[in-house]
Amino acid sequence: ISPSYLREIVKVSTGVSPQKLIELCRICHAIFLFKESCCIDLVCQKVGYTYVRSFYRTFKRITGLTPQVFILQHCPQFGDEHIYHEFILTLCKKHGLRIHLMDKSIGDFVGEIVN
Numbered sequence: 001i002s003p004s005y006l007r008e009i010v011k012v013s014t015g016v017s018p019q020k021l022i023e024l025c026r027i028c029h030a031i032f033l034f035k036e037s038c039c040i041d042l043v044c045q046k047v048g049y050t051y052v053r054s055f056y057r058t059f060k061r062i063t064g065l066t067p068q069v070f071i072l073q074h075c076p077q078f079g080d081e082h083i084y085h086e087f088i089l090t091l092c093k094k095h096g097l098r099i100h101l102m103d104k105s106i107g108d109f110v111g112e113i114v115n
Contacts, residue, residue, distance in 0.1 A: 015098040024097055027062045028088055030055070034075055035084065040067045063091065 010018045026047045033043045041052060049055035059067050074087065 013098075015096045020095065021097065023058055023062065024092060024095055027059055028091070030059065030067075031063075031070075031074075031084075031088065031091075034067075034071055038071050038075065040071075043067075062095065 007018055010016075010021060014021055016024070026049070030043050030047045033046055037043060040055075044052050044055040047055070049058075056066060059065075059070070063070055065073065
């Protein structure tokens with residue numbers, strides 16, 4: 001399978017390029033991890049960013065907020081799983097990602113893609 005054919009398959013099935021899909025999955029995974037830990041450096045490493053600055057830039061571009069502001073504004077609400085799911089779905093739709101979660105939790109969905 002050629003790289004261009006793989007890009008085309010990903011774009012057709014998800015609505016976004018492979019690079020955008022990976023970015024969205026990493027940031028969604030970061031948001032999932034923020035539910036458990038507010039240590040930005042640790043979350044940054046766990047989602048595969050070598051440089052914190054790159055993580056900040058990508059996080060802000062995708063969510064519209066810096067990680068610190070995001071944690072202060074949203075993490076207290078994520079005790080309610082429904083609010084968390086809605087936030088992730090809204091974020092993905094905003095960036096054009098077509099996802100079908102069916103019966104999976106968003107954590108399982110993100111975990112499968114990231115791992």
